[in-house]
Amino acid sequence: MGLNKKSVDDINVKGQKVLVRCDFNVPLQDGKITDENRLVAALPTIKKLIADGGKIILCSHLGKPKGEPKPELSLAPVAKRLTELLGQEVKFVPSPVVVDDTVRAAVEAMKDGEVILLENTRYRAEETKNGDEFSKDLASLCDVFVNDAFGTAHRAHCSNVGVTKYVDTAVVGYLMEKEIAFLGNAVENPERPFVAILGGAKVSSKISVINNLLDKVDTLIIGGGMSYTFSKALGGHIGNSLCEDDYLQYALDMLKKAEEKGVKLLLPVDNRIGDDFSNDCNIQVVDRGCIPDGWEGMDIGPKTEQLFCDAVKDAKTVVWNGPMGCFEMPNFAHGTEAVAKALADTEATTIIGGGDSAAAVNILGYGDKMTHISTGGGASLEFLEGKELPGVAAANDKKKA
Numbered sequence: 001m002g003l004n005k006k007s008v009d010d011i012n013v014k015g016q017k018v019l020v021r022c023d024f025n026v027p028l029q030d031g032k033i034t035d036e037n038r039l040v041a042a043l044p045t046i047k048k049l050i051a052d053g054g055k056i057i058l059c060s061h062l063g064k065p066k067g068e069p070k071p072e073l074s075l076a077p078v079a080k081r082l083t084e085l086l087g088q089e090v091k092f093v094p095s096p097v098v099v100d101d102t103v104r105a106a107v108e109a110m111k112d113g114e115v116i117l118l119e120n121t122r123y124r125a126e127e128t129k130n131g132d133e134f135s136k137d138l139a140s141l142c143d144v145f146v147n148d149a150f151g152t153a154h155r156a157h158c159s160n161v162g163v164t165k166y167v168d169t170a171v172v173g174y175l176m177e178k179e180i181a182f183l184g185n186a187v188e189n190p191e192r193p194f195v196a197i198l199g200g201a202k203v204s205s206k207i208s209v210i211n212n213l214l215d216k217v218d219t220l221i222i223g224g225g226m227s228y229t230f231s232k233a234l235g236g237h238i239g240n241s242l243c244e245d246d247y248l249q250y251a252l253d254m255l256k257k258a259e260e261k262g263v264k265l266l267l268p269v270d271n272r273i274g275d276d277f278s279n280d281c282n283i284q285v286v287d288r289g290c291i292p293d294g295w296e297g298m299d300i301g302p303k304t305e306q307l308f309c310d311a312v313k314d315a316k317t318v319v320w321n322g323p324m325g326c327f328e329m330p331n332f333a334h335g336t337e338a339v340a341k342a343l344a345d346t347e348a349t350t351i352i353g354g355g356d357s358a359a360a361v362n363i364l365g366y367g368d369k370m371t372h373i374s375t376g377g378g379a380s381l382e383f384l385e386g387k388e389l390p391g392v393a394a395a396n397d398k399k400k401a
Contacts, residue, residue, distance in 0.1 A: 005172050006170075006172070007172050008171055008172075012052050013054030016054050017055045017110070017142045018049050018057065018142055018146055019145050020049065021149045021159050023041075023060060023149035025063065026062070032077065033081055039081060044173075045148045046115065048174070055111070055112060055114060060120070061157075061159070075118075075119055076092055089114075089115070090115045090116065093116050093117070094118075094119040096123060097123070098118055098138075103118065126158060127158045132162065139165075145163055145170045146173050147173065150374070154390070155390065155391070156394075161390050161391060171396060176391075179374055179379075183319075183351065186317055187213075187386065191316040193218040195220075195312050196216075196219075197318065198221065198322050200323065206321075207247075214263055220264070221266045223323075224322050224323055224324055225297075227268050227300075229251050231268075231288050232245075237290060238289070264311070268301065270286065270301030271286060271288060272284075273291050273298060274295065274332070275295050285301045299325025308342070309338060309341075312343060312346055313342070316348050316349065317348055318349070319353060321354075323360045337364050341366065353374050354376045354381075
């Protein structure tokens with residue numbers, strides 16, 4: 001799945017109206033943005049289009065307003081912060097229906113190099129259903145469409161896929177291009193040894209990923225909540241730990257597949273456990289499969305940290321998706337931090353697949369040591385599953401030379 005898509009570098013938008021789908025789905029607390037990674041990641045594309053002399057209309061979703069104009073999910077704080085980050089005004093043109101006559105008038109009045117931001121695209125119920133009417137409304141504003149929202153690339157919505165039916169020129173932005181280059185290369189053409197680390201709570205959400213990666217990697221490491229399903233499948237005692245009983249056979253099948261493929265599949269050999277799901281609980285370290293009743297696994301143990309860290313030492317490519325334990329609790333962040341540190345110290349190309357692992361790496365202060373941190377959790381997972389992403393597929397192909 002190569003990226004042979006037209007990008008912003010293949011066009012010049014001077015004097016043209018450009019609709020840019022960004023991913024401004026940022027966490028807000030009391031109207032303040034608590035993590036602005038996604039805003040910063042969008043700047044290079046926006047700056048390029050400003051330098052061209054285009055009229056730039058930004059749009060994004062935020063949270064799940066489910067088709068209602070919920071004021072707490074307005075993009076107003078984003079316009080304010082983008083204005084500061086860009087050093088020029090990003091005019092917020094809010095409408096409860098996202099596109100109306102006021103918005104059209106504001107677009108018509110734009111001068112070259114100016115930037116406006118539309119309201120949350122999910123204020124419209126059709127957005128998530130890819131309804132034609134909203135797609136046409138968005139397309140009516142622009143001459144050119146740029147998709148730079150990797151975080152929603154795995155969804156076919158109006159503002160990233162539907163709109164392309166009604167606009168002749170649809171290209172990807174720099175962020176989208178970078179995501180596909182890193183994740184695509186890692187999966188299709190990795191420099192070996194190639195190690196994948198999967199964590200997080202559920203085996204069920206990573207089924208196809210495990211299956212697809214076993215065909216590609218040299219070593220697969222499984223930590224986090226999903227490892228207890230494997231532990232129980234192997235006959236271990238897991239106390240009150242997270243477990244998906246429907247997937248015990250699947251876990252055994254994957255262990256068998258790894259063996260047949262000659263892939264090293266590493267599971268935790270010990271766990272940090274607690275007698276309550278809280279940071280202040282009693283803690284002990286036990287070997288895998290020896291968790292007493294009334295206790296639950298909350299993190300990988302010290303022997304496992306060593307095992308996992310040794311496994312990435314000589315790697316040339318590492319993809320990591322999902323934390324090793326309940327990293328939000330300081331007492332159970334140790335395993336995730338050990339892995340983050342090991343990746344920071346390696347010479348390998350290190351790719352962090354969005355969502356919780358990206359948050360963990362940034363919170364723990366290792367963000368700048370990674371080669372690439374994906375801005376899309378679900379999208380990066382589907383990429384690792386080998387699926388085509390609708391938001392990528394919808395962009396114009398480059399003409400073959």
